[in-house]
Amino acid sequence: MPTRIAVNGLGRIGRNQLRLLLARRSELELVAVNDPRGPRALAELLQRDGHSGPSTRGVRFDDKHLFLNGHAIRMFTERDPLRLPWAALGIDIVIESTGAETRSDDARKHLSAGARKVIMTVPTAGDDGTFMRGVNEHTYDPTRHHVISSASCTTNCLAPVAKVFHEAFGIDAGLMTTIHADSTDLLLQDIPHSDPRSAGGKGTKISAGDTGAALAIGRVIPELEGRLDGFALRVPAISGSITHLTVTASRPVTVDEVRAAYETAADGPLKGILRCADDEIAIADTVIDPHSSILDAGLIRVIGSQVKISAWYDDEWGYSHRLTELAEYVAERLPA
Structure with a gap:
């Protein structure tokens, strides 16, 4: 049924x-x-x-x-x-x-x-678990997990990128920045707001603010608990965002090694979730793209064990696809 x-x-x-x-x-x-x-x-x-x-x-x-x-x-x-x-x-x-x-x-x-x-x-505290397609859905237990979170659009972009890198090379520590499209939380007029940076000027400025994405990584990839942090920059765009992840790898790596790891994941276990883009894409190329992460291979930067990786995402459409897929996953495991 x-x-x-x-x-x-x-x-x-x-x-x-x-x-x-x-x-x-x-x-x-x-x-x-x-x-x-x-x-x-x-x-x-x-x-x-x-x-x-x-x-x-x-x-x-x-x-x-x-x-x-x-x-x-x-x-x-x-x-x-x-x-x-x-x-x-x-x-x-x-x-x-x-x-x-x-x-x-x-x-x-x-x-x-x-x-x-x-x-x-x-993202929420007190739920029964946070789950993401392609990252940790295998830990979902229908007998225990009744109220679950699919985290945020940025976490769904960041997690596959961090997962692939950590499994291939190890992450000792990292910092992320998401350059994110405007959201309804930003205000157009100068009106009191719990975050003064968001109190007015929507559509005319870049607004810095916290993001729970880096901290939430520990909920879906426990080995990275406490190793990542970061913040968000909200920009005047309807949709389309990009996350920059800068990490200290456990060993020196090369651009070719990093690129190969993501190409393998995009063609294999993360197919449909992660896309590795070889061309010089722009924000318009990511709108209405169903992937959680669109890795920009041309923006990979490496100095020894310091690595910068950038992934685009449609913060609405890609996230919505993962949410629907998570619902399908939960549905397949409903107790009779």
Whole structure:
């Protein structure tokens, strides 16, 4: 039987999930969505996407449904997950993509409402585990892991890059910087913000800030716990980002060795997750690319055991693909 899916929160990631769940031929059945903004506003956003373009599917709505290419999706506008009828609808997995539910205790309300599993689209403390396709999904245990995190888009870019390098050459320590497209957390007007760097000027400046990506690596690659750190630079771009990872290798290496390691991984265990780009790509070449990491082979730099690696990523589309694949992985392992 198909695994019944609900999506809570139809922001950028949530709407991508709708597109992917309906486009992929898998055993995931999109049954319901929840977003307080209601069906009319969401139908308009699904029909006309300023980043990925207009929908090729017919989009309609009524008071209780969204219709995408004839597929009826039950629509709710609840703010409290406990009020959602997941038990009555037989929901197996909730994709928690509001971005607001950052605590695992909040996400567990979906379990209380009747769902069997919850996948959070943000890094969080107190969840049952963080899992990434191609990195550590083999450690997922359906008997213990009920509320899980798929981490962040930047962590999903960084982790495959760090994994390949560490397995091939060893990482003693490293620093990363992500040059990241604007996000909704940055403010246009000068308004008080918990992070003063984000309080105004969106679209006109580069904003520095923390990123949990480097620290989260230890959750999916335990051997790298405490060995990586870094920060983010937000730039005026709709989408498309790049992560620079500078590491001290356990031994001196060459550019050719590093490049060969990534080419082997991209053609093998990380196929579809990591892409090794030989040409001189730019940010526009990475938009709507489904890979988590697009390694720029021309930007590999080496001085002895000091190595700099750069990987591009579409911070929305690539991450959304991994999220859908993680849901498929969890679905295949649901207890009978």
